[in-house]
Amino acid sequence: MQSGMETLSTLANGAGTYAAGALAHDGEAHAATGVSTYAWLLVALPLLGAAVLMIGGRRTEKFGPLLATALSWGAFVVGAIVYISMLGRPTGDRPVNLYLFDWVAAGSFKVSAGMLLDQLSLVFVLLITFVGSLIHVYSLGYMKHDPDKQRFFAYLNLFVASMLLLVLANSYLLLYVGWEGVGLASYLLIGFWQYNPAFATAGNKAFVMNRVGDFGLSIGIFIMFFHFGAVDFSTVFAGAQAVGGVNQGFMTAIGLMLLLAACGKSAQFPLQAWLGDAMAGPTPVSALIHAATMVTAGVYLVVRSGPIFDATPNAQLAVAIVGAFTLIFGAIVGCAKDDLKKALAASTMSQIGYMMLAAGLGPIGYAFAIFHLLTHGFFKAGMFLGAGSVMHGMNNQVDMRRFGGMWAVMKITWVTFGLGFLAIIGLPIFSGFWSKDKIIEAAFVGEGWRPWVFGLVAMIGAGITAFYMSRLFFMTFHGKRRWTDDVHPHESPLTMTIPMMVLAVGSAFLGIILGPTGIITGWLDPVFGVDEAVEEHPVMPATVIMVVTLVLVLAGAALAWLRYLRDEVPVVAPTGSLVTQAARQDLYQDQINEGAFMRPGLHLTRSLVFLDSKGIDGAAGGLAAMVGGSSSRLRKLQNGFARSYALTMLAGVVAILGAVWVIS
C-alpha cells in the first residue's frame, strides 16, 4: 500500500518524476551479478556471426555455415548457464537487471540499454537458442547445395540475435530494436530466393503488413513516453499499476496499439494475410521464424505487457477476441489448403490464436499462453522440418494431393512428424494436450457471456484442428501413392533428421514434464504476480471440458479418416462447396485487403500525388525557386575582390553597431 501511495504521489508531480519512481521500484529486479553479467553474449555471439558472414561474403562459404551454427549453440550454452544460475537463487531474487550502457540521454528523457533476465525472458531464450540451433544444424543439410548459403546463415544468425534482443530488452525502446531486427531478418529470409518474383513479392507483403503493426508499436511507445515520461518496463508498469482505472483512455490506447503490433508480428486478424505467402522462404525459415519463434513475439509482447493490459479490461478483451477469431479463421483456412506448408502456416495462425486468447484472459492465462507457445515451438518446428524433409525427397513439391504413402519410404520423417501431429491435435499424454487443454479450461473461467463464447470457440477449434491436421497427415503419409512420375522419395540425411528427432522427443514429452508437474506455472507465476492459492473455477467442471474436447478431437480425426483415407483422394482438387472455395482463398483475405485498403489506398495516393504535384510541389517549388533566386543574387556579392569583402565587413560593423547604438 505504502509504495502504491508513493507512486501515486509521484504521479501527481507530473511525468518528469517517474524516473525517480523507477529507481524505487527496482527492488523487483536486482542488478545482475556473477554469470548473469555475461548475458550480453547471448546477443553478441550470433550478431558476430552475422557480421562475419555478411562482411566476409563468399570468402566464408566454406566455414561460414559451421561458424554460424557453432555461435548459435554458443548462445544456447550461455543461455543455459544463465538459466542454471537463476535456478540456484530463491524465487524472489530470480529476476535480475543487467545494465549495459546509457543509450539515450536527452534532457529529462533517459534510456539505458539493459537486459531484463527474468523467468519469462529465460524461457524464451532457451526456446529460441535451442530450437534455433537445431534448425541451424538442419539447414546445414537442407541448404547444402545452395550457392548463397553463407548469406542464408548470416540472416539466420541475425534473426537469432534480434529475437534474443527482443525478449531480453528491459525497455520498450530496446525491444523495438529487436522487433525491427526480426522483421528485417524475416523479410530477407522470405525473399531469400528473390530471383523468383513471387517470392520477392511475398517478402514485400510480409514487410508491408508488418509495418502496419510496427506503427502500432511505435505509437504505443510514443503514448507511453507522453504519459509516463519513460519507456522502460519498470517505470511504465509501475505507472500502469498506479494509474489503475484513473486514466483508462491512455491505458486502452496503449493496449490497443500494442495489440496492433502483436497482430502484425503474430499474423493475427486483421493482419494475418502475410503468413501464408511467407512460406515462400526456405523451409527451415518457416520452421524457425514463421512457426516457432518470431511469430510468437506478439504473444510475448502482450504477456510481457501484462500490467498494462491488466489495467485496461477493454484492450484485454480485444486481445481475447482477436485470438478467438483468428483461432477459428486459421483452422477453417487450414482445412482447405492443399499446399503442405500453407496448411501448416494456417495451423500456426490458429495455434497462435490460442495463445493470444490465453493472453487475453489475463493473469490466469499468461502462463498457459507461454506454455502452449513452448510446446507449439517444438511440435510445429518439428512438423515444418518434416515438411521440409518431404519436400527434399519430392523435388520441392508441396501439393499434398500428389503425396500419399510416404510412410514407407521416409520412416524417420513419418515417425517424427507423427509425434508432432499427435501433439498438435491434443491427444492425451502428448505435449499439445497439456497446454491446449489448459487454455480451453482457462477460457471457460469467468462470468457472463465471455466464458461460454471463448470456451466454446476454443473447444470447437480443437475439433477443427484435429480434422485438418489429420487430413494433412493422412494425405501426406498414408493412402495411395499419388506421386508424379519424376520423383524418387528418399529419407533425408542425418543432419536433417537428427534435429527432427530431438524436436519430436520434445513434442512427445515436453508437455507432460512441464504441465501436470506444475513446473511451468510455478516457474512463471512469480513474474505475473499470480497467487497460486486462489483457484479459479471454470463454468463447467474441468473433467467435462476435457472429455468433450477429446470427443470433438476424435470426431475431427475420424471425419478426416473417412474422407481422406478410406475414400480416394482426387489428384486434382474438386470444386467443393462455397465454404471450401472461400477457405481455399484464405476466406478472401487478400481480396478484402485489396478492396478495403489497396484500391482506396491507390486512389488516395493518386489523388494525393496529384495534389502534391500541383499544390504542394507548386508551393515548395516556388519556395525553392525563391531560395535559389535569392541565392543567385546574393552570390553576386561574392565577387572575388578583397576590397569588396573588406567593405562588406566594414558595412556590417557600421550597420550593426549603429543599430545597437540607436536601440540602447
Added chain:
Amino acid sequence: MTSVAVPGLQTAFQQSTIDYLAILPLLIVFGAAIVGVLVEAFVPRDRRQIVQVSLAVVGLVAAFVAVIVATGHQGLTMGITDGSTDRRLFALAVDGPALFMQGTILLLGVLGILTMAERLGGVGPDAFTPSGASTPGSAFETNASRAGALTSEVFPLTMFAIFGMMIFPTTNDLIGMFVALEVLSLPLYILSGLARRRRLLSQEAALKYFLLGAFSSAFFLFGTALLYGYSGSFVLGDISKAISAGPIEMNGLLVPGAFLVFVGLLFKVAAVPFHAWTPDVYQGAPTPVTGFMAACTKAAAFGAILRLAYVGLDTGRWEWTNALVVIALLTMVVGSVLSVTQTDMKRLLAYSSIAHAGFVLVGVLAFDSKGIGAVLFYVATYGFAIIAAFAIVSLVRQNGGEATHLSQWAGLGKRYPLVAGAFAFLMLAFAGIPATSGFMAKYAVFSAAVGTGGATGTVLVVVGVLCSAITVFVYARVIVLMYFGDPPADTDNPVEVVVPSVTTTFSIAIGTVITLALGVVPSALLDLADRASQFVR
C-alpha cells in the same frame, strides 16, 4: 599567495605560482613545433617527411595525454600580477571548456596532420607545392619538383597553428587572446598559399585571407582598447567586474568595445557579414589545410567566443546580445541560402561551414551551462565530420588534379560505392539526419537555446530549423548526384578516386566512425562536454 619575483622583470611585477602540469599540453605542442623547425634544418631530405609526421603526431598524442593529466589541475588561473597594484596582466585559465577544446583540437590536429601527410607515391606531401617560394608554373618550380624538393615545413607550421589554437580558448585576457589569434593565423596564411595545383588561386586565397585577417585583427585591437578604456584592465574577470560596477554613462566605450572584440573572433568562425573570405580561402587552400582550418580554427575560435561571452562580457550581456542574435540569424540564412547555388564542392562545404557557425552561435546565445556543453559537443562532432569530408574531396581526381566541380562527382556512387557511401553519410551528418552526430549536435544546441534562450532563443531555433531544411536540399543533391547521376562523358580521363595511403584512410575512417558513433551513442561525449562546461574567472 606564494608569489616569487621573476628575475629580469621589474620587481613590482610578480608571477603567480605556475602549475607546469596544467600547461604541459601547450608546452609539448610548442616544443614539438620548435623541434620541427630544427628537423627541417638538419635532417636529410629523404627522411624529413617521415620524421616530421611522426614528430607531429607523437607530439599531439603526448599533448593529448597531458590534457588528460591536466584535468586533475582544473580550475586555476595563473599569470603575471602587478605587485604594486595587485592587477593581473596576463592570465591563462585551465578549466573545463579550455581543456575540452584543447583535447578536441589535438585529436582533430592528428587527423589533419595525417591527411596533410598524404604522399600518393611522391616524395613530399602531395597537396603542397615542392617549392613554396617559386612562381607558379615557372621553370624554378619544375626544377624543384624534378629535384625531389618537398615542403615538409607544413608540419611545424601546422604545429605552431595548433599551439595558437590551444591558447586561444585558454587565455583569460584580451592581449593573450590577440597573441593567440595571430599565432594561429600567421601559419594558416602561409599554408593556404602552398597548394601544388592551381597555385595562383591558392596564393590569391592566402593574400585575401591575410588582408582580411589583418583587417579583423584591427577591429579586435580597437575593441580591446575601448574595453581597456572602460574597465582599466585586459583581464576578462576584471572587465566583468568593472561592467557590473561601472557607470552607465561609460556605455559609449563598452558597447562598441564589446562588439568590435567579437568581430575579431566572429571573423575566425566565418560569421556573416565577416564571412566573405571563407569560400575563396577554402577553395584556394590545399584541401587538407582546408579541412584542418574548418575543423580546428572553428573549434578554437568558438572556445574564445564562449569565454568572452560567458566570462568577460557576461555582466554586460544586454548591450551586445542583440548584435550577436542578428549575426547568428544572418549567418544561418546567408550560409544556407548561398550553399544552394554552389557548383564547387569545396565552396559548397565552405558555405555549409558558415551555416554551421550560425547554428553553433545559437548554442552560444543560450546563456547557460547547457549551451556551453552543446557548443563544445557541436564543434567536436563537426570537426571530425568536416576533416573526413575534405579528406575525401582530396581523393576525387581527374587528370591528376582534384575534381571539385559538382558535375565531376556525378555517378561516383556506382564506381566507388565505399568512398561515395562514406561521403554521403557525412553529408547526412551535415544535414543533421538522426543516427549521425550532426543530428545530436543540432539537437543539443537547439534544445539548449529553446530551454534557456528565452523568446530570442526560440526565434533563433525556428530560423535554424528552417535553414537546416534548406541545407538538406544541398546535401541531398550531392547524394542524388553521386548515386543517380550519369558520370561525365569524357572516357579518356575518367574521374577516379585515388587509393590513399594508410594515413588518409585512417583520418577518413576515424572521422566517419566517430560521426556514426556519436550519432548512435552520443551520451559519453555529451556528458563529458556537460561536465566541462564550467568556466573559472
